[in-house]
Amino acid sequence: xxxxxxxxxxxxxxxxxxxxxxxxxxxxxxxxxxxxxxxxxxxxxxxxxxxxxxxxxxxxxxxxxxxxxxxxxxxxxxxxxxxxxxxxxxxxxxxxxxxxxxxxxxxxxxx
Amino acid sequence: xxxxxxxxxxxxxxxxxxxxxxxxxxxxxxxxxxxxxxxxxxxxxxxxxxxxxxxxxxxxxxxxxxxxxxxxxxxxxxxxxxxxxxxxxxxxxxxxxxxxxxxxxxxxxxxxxxxxxxx
Numbered sequence: 372x373x374x375x376x377x378x379x380x381x382x383x384x385x386x387x388x389x390x391x392x393x394x395x396x397x398x399x400x401x402x403x404x405x406x407x408x409x410x411x412x413x414x415x416x417x418x419x420x421x422x423x424x425x426x427x428x429x430x431x432x433x434x435x436x437x438x439x440x441x442x443x444x445x446x447x448x449x450x451x452x453x454x455x456x457x458x459x460x461x462x463x464x465x466x467x468x469x470x471x472x473x474x475x476x477x478x479x480x481x482x
Numbered sequence: 483x484x485x486x487x488x489x490x491x492x493x494x495x496x497x498x499x500x501x502x503x504x505x506x507x508x509x510x511x512x513x514x515x516x517x518x519x520x521x522x523x524x525x526x527x528x529x530x531x532x533x534x535x536x537x538x539x540x541x542x543x544x545x546x547x548x549x550x551x552x553x554x555x556x557x558x559x560x561x562x563x564x565x566x567x568x569x570x571x572x573x574x575x576x577x578x579x580x581x582x583x584x585x586x587x588x589x590x591x592x593x594x595x596x597x598x599x600x601x
Binding site for chain 2: 404406413414416419427429459461463470471472473474475476478
């Protein structure tokens with residue numbers, strides 16, 4: 372059974388640009404969550420989608436947004452990038468929102 | 483207040499020995515879940531073990547076991563017979579009861595413990 376797939380693995384952007392990250396959940400999983408990991412703040416919850424609906428959002432500015440498609444694949448978008456957005460972005464999927472299984476992450480560097 | 487506390491930033495263990503990674507948590511919920519994840523240098527968060535607050539027995543998954551002491555609010559991870567491939571960052575996490583069925587089952591993570599297995 373394939374795991375959670377995140378693309379791309381690495382991204383380099385400059386300040387002010389926008390970026391879109393993609394996540395394909397485990398087959399049959401309808402819940403997709405996104406987390407940001409930085410050395411200073413650790414792992415922080417961004418948002419979760421279930422059946423194409425955002426169920427909750429963490430304490431992040433509106434520049435961070437996401438969506439989920441009918442096939443449960445999810446995308447996360449960050450607009451007007453700032454240096455502080457440099458982080459590992461992890462996507463997790465679960466069948467019902469209980470046990471979460473993570474992907475390898477997308478390492479975003481903002482220059 | 484910290485919801486998940488991991489007091490050991492770094493730990494060393496000799497290969498083939500057992501090691502315990504500490505985790506304490508804070509919640510007023512009666513129903514919650516506790517998780518341990520392993521994160522090697524590649525970045526992927528690997529699910530290791532899960533303990534529900536109502537589970538009477540400690541969870542075990544192969545060489546991993548969770549020493550759950552509910553009254554003390556601790557959920558320590560025990561790795562038996564350490565292997566070189568166990569060297570990684572280990573995170574303890576908690577999922578609290580959502581306010582409603584529509585709420586996200588988000589995880590709150592601790593700061594992690596870097597485990598190094600010595601040959």
